[in-house]
Amino acid sequence: xxxxxxxxxxxxxxxxxxxxxxxxxxxxxxxxxxxxxxxxxxxxxxxxxxxxxxxxxxxxxxxxxxxxxxxxxxxxxxxxxxxxxxxxxxxxxxxxxxxxxxxxxxxxxxxxxxxxxxxxxxxxxxxxxxxxxxxxxxxxxxxxxxxxxxxxxxxxxxxxxxxxxxxxxxxxxxxxxxxxxxxxx
Amino acid sequence: xxxxxxxxxxxxxxxxxxxxxxxxxxxxxxxxxxxxxxxxxxxxxxxxxxxxxxxxxxxxxxxxxxxxxxxxxxxxx
Numbered sequence: 001x002x003x004x005x006x007x008x009x010x011x012x013x014x015x016x017x018x019x020x021x022x023x024x025x026x027x028x029x030x031x032x033x034x035x036x037x038x039x040x041x042x043x044x045x046x047x048x049x050x051x052x053x054x055x056x057x058x059x060x061x062x063x064x065x066x067x068x069x070x071x072x073x074x075x076x077x078x079x080x081x082x083x084x085x086x087x088x089x090x091x092x093x094x095x096x097x098x099x100x101x102x103x104x105x106x107x108x109x110x111x112x113x114x115x116x117x118x119x120x121x122x123x124x125x126x127x128x129x130x131x132x133x134x135x136x137x138x139x140x141x142x143x144x145x146x147x148x149x150x151x152x153x154x155x156x157x158x159x160x161x162x163x164x165x166x167x168x169x170x171x172x173x174x175x176x177x178x179x180x181x182x183x184x185x
Numbered sequence: 186x187x188x189x190x191x192x193x194x195x196x197x198x199x200x201x202x203x204x205x206x207x208x209x210x211x212x213x214x215x216x217x218x219x220x221x222x223x224x225x226x227x228x229x230x231x232x233x234x235x236x237x238x239x240x241x242x243x244x245x246x247x248x249x250x251x252x253x254x255x256x257x258x259x260x261x262x
Contacts, residue, residue, distance in 0.1 A: 022253075025252075029259065032258060032259045032261075033256055033257070033258055033259070034256065034257045034258075034259055035254065035255070035256050036254070036255040036256075037252065037253075037254045037255075038252070038253050038254075038255075039250050039251070039252050039253070040250060040251050040252075040253055041250045042248045042249065043248075081250065083249075084248045084249075087248070087249060092249075093249060093250075094249070094250060095249060096249045096250060096251045096252070097250060097251075097252055
């Protein structure tokens with residue numbers, strides 16, 4: 001079981017778990033009709049490096065006269081969705097999007113490897129009982145970005161918890177390893 | 186004094202009845218416990234397996250990503 005912080009910092013921080021975050025798929029305008037398609041994820045984990053987020057926050061709240069440049073501002077924050085592990089086992093976690101995913105046998109090696117964080121693509125998080133989240137899986141392959149200011153607004157309403165330092169660093173290290181993996185034939 | 190937990194106890198502990206604050210084993214309680222160990226273990230597992238899903242649903246909702254499409258007519262002034 002992991003450890004978390006329940007206190008909400010005023011800025012977006014690495015390891016934050018935030019509810020109901022939208023990924024914008026497209027914005028089209030045809031014949032005077034504007035169409036926006038988005039996917040709402042029940043929970044996401046913030047992956048962007050915390051020092052970058054802190055510098056962005058410090059810069060945004062500084063007075064214009066104190067800024068020498070906009071060098072530290074971020075456009076977006078990297079996040080990855082959290083899926084209920086029970087849905088992941090059955091491969092049904094994206095069923096509402098009409099996507100079938102690979103099943104993972106919970107009682108055999110694939111399930112054990114998932115829970116021991118030995119599958120590079122996934123990161124298993126078993127939250128304490130005080131957090132209203134089921135045992136969940138971060139899917140590194142499904143990472144996406146969200147506008148910084150929008151995510152901050154969302155966090156003010158839908159913050160769940162932040163992973164304790166050791167656990168968020170573990171996620172960060174495994175995510176960077178996943179992105180830097182070399183696919184051999 | 187009533188025992189608010191007594192109904193739950195009597196529901197899940199086979200061979201017991203409740204009297205006030207105490208749970209009293211019925212004469213067959215010990216025998217049934219020793220003779221049906223494997224069945225009880227299996228029943229317990231089944232109970233836990235069934236209990237997890239509704240509890241999760243109550244705490245976390247359906248918990249799957251959903252696609253939302255918004256359409257709006259643009260107005261030219």
